[in-house]
Amino acid sequence: MSCEDENRGTVKVINNRYKPSGHFHYGSPNTPILNEMGKLLGVTNPRDITHIHSYGGEAIFFESLSKGKLLATRCDNPLCESHLSIYEPFRIHCPDCLVKATVLDITDLAKRTATVHSFMITERTGAFNTLEVPIKFVNVEFDGVCTILMGYLSLGNPKIGMKLLPIFNTKAPTYTILDISWVPAGTPESELPQNFTF
Numbered sequence: 001m002s003c004e005d006e007n008r009g010t011v012k013v014i015n016n017r018y019k020p021s022g023h024f025h026y027g028s029p030n031t032p033i034l035n036e037m038g039k040l041l042g043v044t045n046p047r048d049i050t051h052i053h054s055y056g057g058e059a060i061f062f063e064s065l066s067k068g069k070l071l072a073t074r075c076d077n078p079l080c081e082s083h084l085s086i087y088e089p090f091r092i093h094c095p096d097c098l099v100k101a102t103v104l105d106i107t108d109l110a111k112r113t114a115t116v117h118s119f120m121i122t123e124r125t126g127a128f129n130t131l132e133v134p135i136k137f138v139n140v141e142f143d144g145v146c147t148i149l150m151g152y153l154s155l156g157n158p159k160i161g162m163k164l165l166p167i168f169n170t171k172a173p174t175y176t177i178l179d180i181s182w183v184p185a186g187t188p189e190s191e192l193p194q195n196f197t198f
């Protein structure tokens with residue numbers, strides 16, 4: 001059984017419950033690890049798993065990215081010290097009072113006010129990275145939002161204070177955070193990466 005088989009695990013929802021089907025775990029033959037003298041030191045253990053990642057209350061955030069919308073949340077609890085604070089990244093609950101926060105669409109705010117707070121360019125990525133290297137990570141700030149969103153710049157080179165526009169993978173969404181990226185303000189739509197729109 002290979003992890004390329006057609007029976008790779010998938011999940012359906014029936015009566016509001018997860019119903020997994022197919023294979024979620026694959027093992028492959030191991031190999032010995034020998035020293036220069038041929039003495040056994042250990043073995044490799046190839047494993048391949050399909051992880052089921054439930055989004056819960058954040059599902060609406062990822063679903064909205066696929067529709068070209070950036071959602072944030074706001075604490076509307078009048079008794080909270082952070083009353084009316086807006087959070088991006090999306091937080092289901094206010095981190096100060098733990099009351100469920102109100103979902104806000106900040107797409108227009110992002111288009112008007114997103115700027116580079118700071119940035120980081122890296123050639124070295126974590127496991128399973130699918131972005132082109134070097135990755136230009138940008139910490140994006142928005143007017144009236146008390147937190148900063150980490151993202152990646154798809155075109156140009158980042159500069160502190162640079163105006164940005166959000167772009168969304170609306171044509172072939174992955175339903176992950178990679179579905180939102182950033183480009184310098186003024187970028188024409190014709191230059192956007194494949195599958196991305198404003």
Ligand SMILES: [Zn+2]
Binds near residue numbers: 075080083098
């Ligand atoms: Zn609060």
